[in-house]
Amino acid sequence: MAIEIERKYLVSNDKFKSLSHKATRITQGYLNSDKARTVRVRVMGEQGFLTIKGLSNQAGLSRFEWEKEISVSEAQELLKLCEPGVIDKTRYLVEYQHQVFEVDEFYGDNQGLIVAELEIATEQQTVSKPDWLGDEVTGDNRYYNSTLMKTPYTQWV
Numbered sequence: 001m002a003i004e005i006e007r008k009y010l011v012s013n014d015k016f017k018s019l020s021h022k023a024t025r026i027t028q029g030y031l032n033s034d035k036a037r038t039v040r041v042r043v044m045g046e047q048g049f050l051t052i053k054g055l056s057n058q059a060g061l062s063r064f065e066w067e068k069e070i071s072v073s074e075a076q077e078l079l080k081l082c083e084p085g086v087i088d089k090t091r092y093l094v095e096y097q098h099q100v101f102e103v104d105e106f107y108g109d110n111q112g113l114i115v116a117e118l119e120i121a122t123e124q125q126t127v128s129k130p131d132w133l134g135d136e137v138t139g140d141n142r143y144y145n146s147t148l149m150k151t152p153y154t155q156w157v
Contacts, residue, residue, distance in 0.1 A: 002064075002065055002066070003062050003063070003064060003065070004053070004062060004063055004064075004065040004119065005061055005062040005119065005120050005121070005122065005123055005125075006061070006062075006117050006118060006119045006120060006138070007061065007117070007118050007120060007127055007136060007138045008115060008116070008117050008136070008137050008138045008140075008143055009115065009116045009117075009118075009129075009133045009134060009135065009136050009137060009138075010114070010115060010116075010133075010134035010135050010137055011103060011114035011115065011116050011132055011133065011134055012132055012133065012134035013132050014114075014132075015130075015131070015132040016092060016094045016101070016103050016116070016130070016132045017092060019094050019095075019096070019130075020092035020093060020094050020103070021093055021094070021095060022092070022093040023090055023091070023092045023093075024044055024045045024090065024091050025044075025045065025088075025089075025090050026042060026043070026044045026045075026087070026088075026089050026090070026091055026104075027042070027043045027079070027086060027087070027088055028040055028041060028042040028043070028079075028086070028087045028145065029041050029078075029079045029082030029083065029085070029086050029087070029149070030082055030083050030085075030146050030149060031078065031081060031082055031083070032083075033083055033146040033147075033149065033150065035055060035056075035141065035144075035146070036054070036055045037052065037053070037054060037055070038051075038052070038053045038146045039051070039052050040052075040053070040145070040146070041075050041078040041079050041082060042075065043072055043075045043076060043079070044091070046072060047069060047072065048069065048070040048071055048072045048073075048074055048075025048076070049067055049068065049069055049070065049075065050067070050068050050070050050075070050078070051065065051066065051067040051068075052064075052065070052066045052067075053065050053066075056139065056141075059123065059138070059139055060138050060139020060140070060141075061123045061138060061139070062123060083149070083150075084149075085109075085148075085149030085150055085152070086108070086149065087106070087110070087145050087148060087149055088106070088107045088108045088110075089104045089105060089106045089107060089110070090104070090105045090107075091103070091104050092104075092105070094116075094130075096128060096130045097128040099118055099127070099128060100118075101116045101117070101118050101130075101133075102116065102117045102118070102119075103115070103116045103117075104116075104117070106148070106153065108152075109152030109153070109154050109155070110148050110152050110153040110154065111153075111154060112153060112154065112157070113143075113148075113153040115137070115143055116133055142156065
């Protein structure tokens with residue numbers, strides 16, 4: 001069991017793509033999307049995952065996270081049981097000044113949304129920001145995947 005601490009940013013342009021060292025397609029759904037406890041099922045490339053996340057702290061920076069790798073076939077079966085709404089995205093890994101940003105480009109009902117996340121060691125850790133990084137949206141629950149499946153980006157922009 002671990003505490004996940006991360007900052008989340010909008011992405012202002014697609015310059016990150018040429019700097020990426022890996023891109024993986026992700027499909028995910030939620031067995032439970034209650035903000036106090038989300039249960040996510042994910043197919044990420046050739047891997048499956050079951051993840052449980054707790055309620056974010058007041059600043060939206062940290063929360064409990066437990067994840068277990070499962071087979072892709074198990075994940076695909078569990079996706080059939082998920083709440084309505086599927087998240088479809090490509091995750092790019094981009095290294096910048098000894099930090100690795102996970103940049104998610106969304107498709108479908110969330111087309112046009114690109115968000116970068118950076119896991120950090122402490123809430124006080126300083127973040128070096130590349131020029132393709134836009135406004136910080138850490139703690140803005142509209143950008144949580146569990147919210148985007150219920151209220152997609154294309155419905156509120």
